[in-house]
Amino acid sequence: MTATCPMTAPAEVYRRRRADLAARLERPVVLFAGYAPARNYETNPFPFRAGSTYLYFGGPPVEGACLVIEPSHGGDTRSALFRIPVDPDEEVWSGPATPDDVLAAAAGLDVTHIVPLEKLGRRMCDLVGIAIAPPCRRTHDLIRDLKLHQPTPDELLLVIEMRLCKDEHELKAMRRAAAVTVEAHRAAIAAAAPGRREADAAAAYAAVLEANECVHAFGPIITVNGHILHLHGHGNPMTDGNLLLIDAGAELPNGYCCDVTRVCPVNGRFTPIQRHLYDTVQRALEEATAACVPGKRYREVHDLATRVVCDGLVTAELLKGDPDELHARGAHTVFMPHGVGHLIGMEAHDMEDFGDLAGYPKGRTRSTQFGTKYLRLDRDLAAGMTVTIEPGIYLVPQIWQRDDLVGPYRDCVNRGNVDALLADRFGGIRLENTICVRSEGAPEILSEALELDAESIERLTG
Incomplete structure (x- = not known):
């Protein structure tokens, strides 16, 4: 990625969407960006396209990332972005990754709330969370390992009702x-x-x-x-x-x-x-x-x-x-x-x-x-x-x-x-x-x- 994020709206819009969802949630939701599927072998992937619900709530289009939104219960919204740490060797081949501060500014997140992906398991170990993810085997393997639950129809409707009418x-x-x-x-x-x-x-x-x-x-x-x-x-x-x-x-x-x-x-x-x-x-x-x-x-x-x-x-x-x-x-x-x-x-x-x-x-x-x-x-x-x-x-x-x-x-x-x-x-x-x-x-x-x-x-x- 370059040092820009193709976001649709100002950061405040994403903060508001996350706050609106958090106020309705009973348990945390993990929104997954997904991964680019391999065309025929691992290092020859199709172009990456992030999951739409992840994008809607302010997830920057970063492969492998996930956005955690916890219930607010009337208090402050707690959101965090988990991403794969930047690999200097990969940057030789793919160019510089977007820095955390750029991602944070675009998504309306505190930069301290951008966390390495390997810490997601520790974050979720004491929480009973649900997962919303694009169809991607690698992502679904992670969901299984984290013991995340499938959302109920009523939980999915919270997201659907927010996305139905466009701003x-x-x-x-x-x-x-x-x-x-x-x-x-x-x-x-x-x-x-x-x-x-x-x-x-x-x-x-x-x-x-x-x-x-x-x-x-x-x-x-x-x-x-x-x-x-x-x-x-x-x-x-x-x-x-x-x-x-x-x-x-x-x-x-x-x-x-x-x-x-x-x-x-x-x-x-x-x-x-x-x-x-x-x-x-x-x-x-x-x-x-x-x-x-x-x-x-x-x-x-x-x-x-x-x-x-x-x-x-x-x-x-x-x-x-x-x-x-x-x-x-x-x-x-x-x-x-x-x-x-x-x-x-x-x-x-x-x-x-x-x-x-x-x-x-x-x-x-x-x-x-x-x-x-x-x-x-x-x-x-x-x-x-x-x-x-x-x-x-x-x-x-x-x-x-x-x-x-x-x-x-x-x-x-x-x-x-x-x-x-x-x-x-x-x-x-x-x-x-x-x-x-x-x-x-x-x-x-x-x-x-x-x-x-x-x-x-x-x-x-x-």
């Missing part, structure tokens, strides 16, 4: 991530043309991130096979008539990120059916976004988007019947087999390491219906919550080969029209923005600067 420091970071994401999407769309490869668009995207000192927030999905929802390879050629789907986002050094999806016609012009379905998805995106106001249940936002999708599928003659009845039956799920969005912040799927505790409040559980059961969020929206809205329409061969999924809708599907699109390798259309719920009025669309309507996308392409 202005966090939103400033997310707006910056969105600006880089917009620039990168434009570069990738401009790289689309018949005869080129998905890899050309992926390279254009990555170049913008690198130029802005960002990394991918998740494995970028840049593909002509948009019906494969999580496809990370970029080896296919772009051919005339293809749709190129770009689902990607920038992550800043402090961890905050953006998640955006656009689709462009590789040859610069949508076909009539592509255009109709694109316009349908755009309308679903816009109507669902407008519904994101405080107090609105996110499942209702999902239902609004999928109702618009049903209407467009009927006018496209892929479904037949009354759109309301089709929606009630779930016929849209064979064309949109996922939820309309998710939490976002320090992770593209924010706090997903906490499971459905983050996305579902007490008393609500996931649907058992195919497609809808993949909805990651069903909370009531509140001011400051940042979420994605990402409806889509796909022709997934693996769905249409399964009678258990398609059979219930045999009477309302125009199978000949569906099969024609499958034969043409239609792929998929998904449109996505990252938004922030405001206390009043329409939500802020962090990625609003990126072109959305079909004509603008056509002009950007190639």
Whole structure:
């Protein structure tokens, strides 16, 4: 590390967060930064990325470090940072480590509260503590050795409730991530043309991130096979008539990120059916976004988007019947087999390491219906919550080969029209923005600067 820390907020913000958590704790919590996983052998690691909860409470991004926060019970907050001591030999290879005084100033800690990691066991021996850590075997081995406990759901909810709504420091970071994401999407769309490869668009995207000192927030999905929802390879050629789907986002050094999806016609012009379905998805995106106001249940936002999708599928003659009845039956799920969005912040799927505790409040559980059961969020929206809205329409061969999924809708599907699109390798259309719920009025669309309507996308392409 260099002698700077990529922190999101002033030190006082981190002190306040730790104090707020300490006032609610019944037992100490140890927040772990984690370690960089080895790519194939110990001295060839992937880049280090600290755990998000550790970062949120003021842990500087130091590999192997951990932040201990003890209950305050109305008194002073007791926090300490435990780090691996600086190894002079390692500094020969990796450069100077950040000094303790710099870490302390950035995190709002007394420099005397930065302690060698080997003393953590002594600190915790008389305390019954809980651990929150990223998925990392080395860290989990340490948790086992320290005899730390897993947090209860109620203890995790203390953290979740603090992280759910973003403050202005966090939103400033997310707006910056969105600006880089917009620039990168434009570069990738401009790289689309018949005869080129998905890899050309992926390279254009990555170049913008690198130029802005960002990394991918998740494995970028840049593909002509948009019906494969999580496809990370970029080896296919772009051919005339293809749709190129770009689902990607920038992550800043402090961890905050953006998640955006656009689709462009590789040859610069949508076909009539592509255009109709694109316009349908755009309308679903816009109507669902407008519904994101405080107090609105996110499942209702999902239902609004999928109702618009049903209407467009009927006018496209892929479904037949009354759109309301089709929606009630779930016929849209064979064309949109996922939820309309998710939490976002320090992770593209924010706090997903906490499971459905983050996305579902007490008393609500996931649907058992195919497609809808993949909805990651069903909370009531509140001011400051940042979420994605990402409806889509796909022709997934693996769905249409399964009678258990398609059979219930045999009477309302125009199978000949569906099969024609499958034969043409239609792929998929998904449109996505990252938004922030405001206390009043329409939500802020962090990625609003990126072109959305079909004509603008056509002009950007190639």
